[in-house]
Amino acid sequence: MWRDETGRSLADYPHPSVAVDVALLTVVDGTLHVALHRREGHATGELALPGTFVRIDERLADAALRALRDHLEVTGRSPEQLRVFDDPHRDDRGRVLAIAHVDLVDRGVLPTGTETAAVDTCPTLAFDHGAMVAAAAEHVRARHRGSPDPAGLLGAEFTLAELQGLHEAVAGGPLPKDTFRRHVLGDLEPTGGLRTGVVGKPARLFRRAGEPGQPPV
Amino acid sequence: MWRDETGRSLADYPHPSVAVDVALLTVVDGTLHVALHRREGHATGELALPGTFVRIDERLADAALRALRDHLEVTGRSPEQLRVFDDPHRDDRGRVLAIAHVDLVDRGVLPTGTETAAVDTCPTLAFDHGAMVAAAAEHVRARHRGSPDPAGLLGAEFTLAELQGLHEAVAGGPLPKDTFRRHVLGDLEPTGGLRTGVVGKPARLFRRAGEPGQPPV
């Protein structure tokens, strides 16, 4: 264990606690929602993002996964770091830095009954979690403007209509059909399959370019 | 002071220390450089970014300013948060999370004799500071692709040639003159002044649109 010239280790100096919070976004009824839970312990009953304190030997990503597991019973995702929230009074238990994370998942990975709220009409949340939700929504919206289904919600194969539905839900409004198709087509390749069975012309299936599927001959 | 049900405060739980590090970028000889210093105390003699531990009641921005003042004698800037570096073994004194920051300043604000290194051919640095420099360079390059002189290095008035020189230094390569002018012209307004005295046609002076100068009648 390292000691400084006065014999103290790093932990002997007073320093902020560190928490992670995760804005787990999902699409419900065609609009972007965030998964919430009701706090127990401190601030009992308030709606909040799943979060936890970072243990001394834990990576941020692992702490974020632990928060999702403990508060929402969700596993196996990979939240992305957003930024640090550092208002000295954001938590009245003491000085706590919070590192906000985001991820976007299919509704199916949330246990039935999980509480969610639309990101654009979010109720008051504990701490500064409202600001985190806003930052998270802005983040995923920016990513979805740049590439088709960056979070891989749709699985390996999907139709252009399914993809457009997802992007409209994320963006929070309708997108023009023809422009949207031509915009994303460059990043997709047809699998050759068709989605059939419903009324209307069968839709071609696509996958993101450069993914498994048939490897090139 | 808040206590949990076992009578402990937050500080009684073992938790990571938190540091800030600042990649202070500047332009030297037409290329993007980063200001460095030689460490004293732990890791004596190694080249590193200016950094410091965050005090328990201090905001990240204030800690970053303190690091700049103590290690580089630079004051009055406003570094921007980049992201958290959290490898558990990045500091052999114990568990230390580092929140990297960036800023871009005129060479003139650095005391003469300040050590700098070109970001693209950076020597080995202490901790994971090499990765921070790479992230910082990518960040300012992205910002400079989007708007003219976002850091305000050039002051209130400048010619298009001066602006282009700055952007070429940041980008790390030449930019086509005519395209560059037309690209930035939408975000600038002419002040009416001319830069004269040197050989060649006098250059018009510009300012960023929506800044002091003459207020509209």
Added chain:
DNA sequence: ACAAAAGTGTTAGTGTTACACCCATGT
């Protein structure tokens, strides 16, 4: 036959790139 959904042709407008050239000044 008809509704529903997929998919395309076309056009107008806008932005990008690069070539070439003209303009105003100091020496």
Added chain:
DNA sequence: ACATGGGTGTAACACTAACACTTTTGT
């Protein structure tokens, strides 16, 4: 006069947005 650096005209090309249309299915 001429070198130096500032500034612009123009044409090819690509991208975007919107309209209207054709195609292929289930009922």
